[in-house]
Amino acid sequence: xxxxxxNSAKPTGNALLPGFNDVFESIFNDTFFSDRLVTRVPAVNxxxxxxxxxxxxxxxxxxxxxxxxxxxxxxxxISVEQSADHEDNQKNYSKREYxxxxxxxxxxxxxxxxxxxxxxxxxxxxxxxxxxxREEAKAVRRQIEIK
Numbered sequence: 368x369x370x371x372x373x374n375s376a377k378p379t380g381n382a383l384l385p386g387f388n389d390v391f392e393s394i395f396n397d398t399f400f401s402d403r404l405v406t407r408v409p410a411v412n413x414x415x416x417x418x419x420x421x422x423x424x425x426x427x428x429x430x431x432x433x434x435x436x437x438x439x440x441x442x443x444x445i446s447v448e449q450s451a452d453h454e455d456n457q458k459n460y461s462k463r464e465y466x467x468x469x470x471x472x473x474x475x476x477x478x479x480x481x482x483x484x485x486x487x488x489x490x491x492x493x494x495x496x497x498x499x500x501r502e503e504a505k506a507v508r509r510q511i512e513i514k
Contacts, residue, residue, distance in 0.1 A: 408470045418505060420480060420498040424472065427492035434494060438482055445494065446471040479504030 409426040424445060426434075437444045448469045476482060476498065484499035 408472055411472060413474075418500055420477070420500065422474065422494075422496040422498070424494040424496075425492060426494055429489075429492075431489040431494075434487075434489065436485075436487055436496070438476075438485065441476045441478075441480075441482065442473055443476055443485075443496075443498075444471060444473045445496075 409424050411425075412421075412423040414421045414423075422443075422445075426447070429447060433447050435444075435446045435448070437446070446469070479500050481499040481501045485496065487494065487496045489495070
């Protein structure tokens with residue numbers, strides 16, 4: 368038997384069949400479906416400054432030792448392989464969304480990236496990777512005199 372939650376405070380979309388929309392909403396918002404629909408990889412922000420490309424990967428609850436960064440043929444791969452904690456196996460979660468046991472994110476570096484100058488740090492749940500640009504790829508700025 369499955370218990371279906373109804374929200375009586377929310378107006379129903381169908382006056383003839385009250386609660387009809389709530390049934391479908393509860394089914395598709397159930398963790399059985401949503402956990403399988405949501406991709407289990409951390410979110411990434413990629414930005415660019417004058418001298419560097421920046422990659423920020425949000426992965427709370429990990430240690431810097433959990434990450435492996437590999438570079439092969441202009442392909443930067445960020446991976447985590449983590450064994451399940453014995454302490455976490457004893458907890459009875461009602462919902463668990465930020466559990467990353469393993470994942471791989473790969474990015475192709477642009478030709479303007481200097482793959483010999485890549486720095487990475489992990490603080491406050493965010494992995495930050497700075498990829499230097501080649502000297503010839505940096506934007507040239509100069510003041511142009513108007514005659």
